[in-house]
Amino acid sequence: MTVIVRDLRPDAPAEIEGFIRVRHAALPYVFFSPESLRHAISLSHPRAHARKLVAEEDGEIIGTAQVGLAHESPVPGQGFLNVYVDPARTGRGAGALLVRTAEEHLAAHGATNLFAWVVDEPGNRAFAERHGYRPSRSAHFLRLDLAHTALPPLQDPPPGIELRTAADFADDPRPLFALDAAVAADEPGDIDVEFTDYEAWVAETWRYPHLDLELTSVAVADGHPVAFSVAHTNGAGRYGTGMTGTVRDHRGRGLAKLVKNHSLHRARAAGYTEAYTGNDSDNGPMLAINQWFGYEIRATEVRYVRAVG
Template sequence: MTVIVRELRPDVPADTEGFARVRRLALPFVLYTPESIAHDVAHVHPDARYRVLLAEEDGEIVGTAAVGLAHESPEPGRGYLNVYVHPGRTRRGAGSLLVRAAEEHLVSVGATALFAWVLDEPGNRAFAERHGYRASRSAHFLRLDLAGGTLPPLQDPPSGVRLCTGADFADDPRPLFELDAEVTSDEPGDIGAELTDYEAWLAETWRHPLFSPELTSVALVDGRPAAFSAARTDGATRYGSAMTGTARAHRGRGLAKLAKNDSLHRARAAGCTEAFTGNDTGNDPMIAINKWFGYEVCETEVRYVRELG
């Protein structure tokens, strides 16, 4: 069996479909479609130096890697490589070849620290440690059964608060960008992010093929977005929470929970049967909110880090 690594060709359906297939098998809690993969390659910010790598075994795509620089981080030189191999094609060299190619690319573009998410399984963790990575923080994937489960009932907004959808901002999404930027800057994690480029946000977030303005819910206070729950869907039955949060001036009022409940009800009414989200294990407020909705942890991942000399 011969394994090779090459770059994904976004205009070749076999490549994007193969990437999506491997990711759905290895990481079923995250939404991927061939269209979303092609969009990411075409629209990611050039400062990210982004590459998508494929591992092929005798012509079959068996492994994937998304590689780039965290260009929105205030700390320069933060690189990331997220490698996932078809569960039925592990231990054949694809993972190691992908890591080697990803590291070579990141070193060539100036990365000084490499960050990789690894599913919390003994074989995966041992693989990361053999390649010189050390464990850092962790995060959970959570799943909610929208078809058979019971959502909390919809609640009336408190006085002075009005609910709307992302679609109501179609003519001018900038207020949502500003709220997203504030929430993102406060999100826990080992790589900080500062959203400052509105045009990049439009291309990478607002116009992303998975993003659903209609299922995104926004809580307005005095006509301005105060909290939101951004939604993604695969265009079929799967729903994913892209970001949920509240502006600093309005935290502690339950507005994020209000917006997310509204979004989940919209998703179920639209035919979505399962919902996915993710939480840093130290993000206790959002973990509590998601447990209130009925989400259950379905997998844990660990961030591994390799500092380069």
């Protein structure tokens, strides 16, 4: 039995399903679908030099890797490789071969630092450290039993704040782009990002196949969005938060709680039974908000980094 690594073929439905199966087996807290995977592949920025790799053994996909350069970072050379192997098929060399292929590709395109998310389990961390990576920050996956957990009561917005949904911006989402860019700039992380390309944002974020405009809540002050909670749904009971944030000038007013609470209440009324989100471990305010709602940490990933050369 020989393991080979190659690029995913997006026009092969069985391979798309195999990629998703492995990702869900290794990381069940993040939702993937054929639509979202094809969406990501079709919109890959040329400067990202992105690849979706699969490790195959006897015709079966047993490992995957998402590889590329963080083209939205103001610092050049920031590469990423997120490798996942089917937990039932480890020990066959798939992970090591995926890492080697990814590293060679990134180095050839000028990467100077390589970042990888690693599920916080002893075997996974030891694997990363054997390959020369050192631990950096961490992040948590959280789950809320939306069907059986009592949500905080709905509250009226404070004076000067109006609650709307992303659907109200369907004709012109540019104000939400500005809000997303401002919030993302303050988000904790190893790689700084700058959203400057509105058309790319529309294609990648606004047209993401699981973005739910009706369940995405937006707080508006003086006609401008100042806080939002972005909802992703799969139409079959699963709801996820893509981002919750508030611009600096309006923080400390409870707007993050306000918009997320309204989104969660409407999601439950629409029949969604599970809610997922993720938080950087250093983002204490957002962790506190999610725990206030009743979210529980289900798993942790550690960000590992290695300097090239």
